[in-house]
Amino acid sequence: MLKTIYTNGTFYTMNSLKPTVQSIVVDNDRILDMGTHEDMILQWGRNGTPIINMEEKTVIPGLIDSHLHISSVGINSLELNLIGIKSKDELLAAIKKKASTLLPGEWILGRGWDENIFPDKRIPSIQELDYVAPYFPLFLPRICGHAFLVNSRALSLCGYHTNMVIPYGGTIVTDPTSHKPTGLLLETASTLITKHIPQKSYSQLKEALKNALQDAVSLGLTSIHTNDPNYLGGASQTYKLFNELVNKEGIGPRSNLLIDYDYLEELKASSMFTGYGNNKVMIGAIKLFADGALGGRTALLSQPYEDDGNNLGNAMYDNDELFQIIKDIRENNMPVAIHTIGDQALINVLDILDLFEPTRFRDRLIHVSILNEVLMERLKGSHRISDVQPKFVTSDYPWIIDRLGESRAKFAYPFKTLLQNGVLCAGGSDAPIEPLNPLLGIHAAVTRKKREETHDGYNAQEKLSMYEAIQLFTLGGAYATNEEYEKGTLERGKLCDMTVLSQDPFRMKSADELLTTKVEMTVIGGEIKYRNNEL
Template sequence: MGTLFYGGKIYTMLKEGEHVESVYVEKGFIEDIGAEEDLRIKWGAEINKEVHLKGYPMYPGFVDSHLHLIGHGEKLLRLDLSQATSREDVLMRVRQKVESTPKGEWVIGEGWDENQWEDSSLIQYQDLDQLSTEHPIMLKRVCRHGLVVNGTALKIAGITAETRDPEGGIIQRDEAGNPTGFLADQAQELVTAHIPQVSEAYIRQALSVAIKDCVQHGLTGGHTEDLNYYGGFLRAYQAFQDVIHKEKQLFRAHLLVHHEAVDDMYTYVEEKKDTSAFIEIGPMKIFADGSLGSQSALLSFPYKSDPSTRGVAIQSLDELKQLVRKARELGMTVAIHAIGDLAFQYVVESIEQYPPQAGQRDRIIHAQILRKDLVHRVKNLPVVLDIQPRFLASDFPWVIEKIGEEHLDYCYAWKTLLDEGVMCAGGSDAPIEPINPMLTIHAAVSRKTSPNSSVVYIPSERLTVFEAVRLFTLGSAQAIHQEHKKGYIQKDYVADFTILERDLFEIPADDIPGVQVQMTAINGEIVYQK
């Protein structure tokens, strides 16, 4: 017995413009597609449920190829600073949180971005001390590659003028050499190591809230990296088991495993072997560099905004190669964060020396600052580039000031990559960027910071709507080497569908951010309906 979806334009995404009238689903898979009348004649006796699309368009289920699900849930639960428009606005919001938080407890905020303020000078520990010295305060920058803390948190962490920068991290200092309270990349761990461990109930709550938000935005799955931040691999992994399996919140979670959690993962999964169609263990996650906003993305040239630095190598080239080698010994692929061109070069060299097994694919995440020679090298590797087009809306125009206009030729170069035959998948990097895929699609198609803007950044790199939607369908399937069963609407593919209120292929590009989700279906079941 099965379900018939009909009554709307159903895009297969096999080729541009191709659509069918109806889809018949059994046991979570697409059994047949075609004209409604034909499917009713062929499957009439088996159809026990019908879903009338009421004229709304249906697409293969959108899958976010890079996010942090539990982190996204935390952003929804915690103090959200992503909409703060100034330093003063941030401090006002933190003050309100302090007033409602018992003395001695940590006050944690998420998502501030000084590049969105008129005065982009960073908050320092003294600013936060004026709000409270009786609470440790930690505010994470939007990129999560930097944070600022108050003096109380600095004392708890034992950070003084004598504290040396950890490998792969930066303690920002004033002219006298004293810490300002801002910590980048690995230096963040000096503070985060002292934050009390969250409860397992909190982890489950954050994950549950995140999945509910995802399906409301039309996402049927996500490739998520959470397994090294909540007290070890098992606590986070068990949350996925509890929420998706026991609580039956359907969602396809492909789990990236931080290299520091791989040994625990390997031991546990080999013993239990409890992965499923909804929870999959994916590649080893490695960080090669930091972020552009904190000037820790690793470049082959000095930052124009600060010629004294070229960024941070979180792993040296040799360390990176050894981690990739370890992944190969375990039979794993790798997913490596690389924003700067030198970090990307290190990753390419590592994969060239230690390629994945036949039939496997690695992925390089972000790939924002590239060079012509790197594009030519990577297109010959079994690699998918995991890109986040929404970064354009957040990073321009300030990124030009960071790296210099002379280095823009192969930056955020998604059209070039696709034209060169490089496979690309699309993600949000939530909670860094909003989870809504419509915002990512709009940024990829328009190359604008918002629908109201008239400025187009590097217009030659604009994608078509079809190419942009494919990042979330075929691209995400290619990233996990599952394009044989995901990413299209055709026979034997998973019955995951995203149904929107408007047809993305028939509306102006600047209308895309406002498009709402009507229904989300996973495994043939409606998990969200407006």
């Protein structure tokens, strides 16, 4: 690739030594030089060097999503989309409509229901599910992915009986009177069903992944940290699919692949490890779950749920087993990426991590939703990073107050305090649980409320400045993969990854303007990968 000059724009470098420039010069995939329009054209604009006029648009470092499931985003587009369903009756109608389109033996699959937005907050009974879908097995994960609706046909396929052994950390919810299943499964109980769902073909998976990767780039994402082996047929096939699409076909953002612990042996057998690959596709940390989610009351808390006084949530492993898992990962010199939503889950994880020497890659604590002063102090250190999802704030409030009570809810998603205490933080979406659009996450971090809400924000003292919020999704994401010297800011020698916006986020009268801001261009390694308008 020849040298290229991107010029006549406002380039926010996110580097305090040189906050803005007018022009950036790219050589191959890296930033060669930067400065005023006149200087860069004078020094580099000869011998036919391509010059791309940014037409005074706003440019920021390439946006990074630090935690999502990009393959699930793609696969969900092939299935029943239940996000935004507003009532139990609407959910049942959507299931019935889908059933009318299927052939015998096909499954009803989908995701996204959320009873917290239903008027009565009630989910369908198994009898209602059987009525609208009597002939097709049904499996519908909640929006959080930690609770699941199934019908009798699905339970019969897994051979359900009252004395069935349920995987540790999981529950088949039963009626307290009849002791029969209600149609709701929690956490690892879902694996009893998922192993019976027909696998999609390689070509189907590749097409779904391709579409999602293209969507990510159109939303300004230049890098993603994505957890996919459970959806894409294991560790080796996951790497193969990303390698074909990103490296060979040039589709999608840079992709750091989080590999579930279940596939560690397969990863080793393939001679892959954290850091394997290149700066476009790389094996990342080993992913595991310490607990569940707040929506289904399966996040592990140190004190019972305010609205369920006998319930502390679910631990995915007992502490001895969690210790052995982390020990196994460390013996292979790899970092961990651990889902920890409840405060007790985080306590358990940190107690164990503190027993081991860090690797050269940072350990990642994913979500860290419910905290206290002591835990925030324990999260400090250059060897670990808190991987937070700001959009959870606008989705979880106000019902999270019912779950936790007013006092504990003040320590939910304390982004400002984390940063003020020197905790390294990265920002992600957890898509498809939340929308893939990173500007929505930035908006949530700045406002801590939905657009239509008129209050000052939930726990308003935890609102971030626009600079801090954008930094979560740029330099923060680079820290999560130990690539802060490669990307995250616009500086000489770094990869030329840039997101071009239709409006300047640092000059907005209201952060709500982010919700109408468009991505005009996405540049990865100096190449335009997406263009909205002809610049």
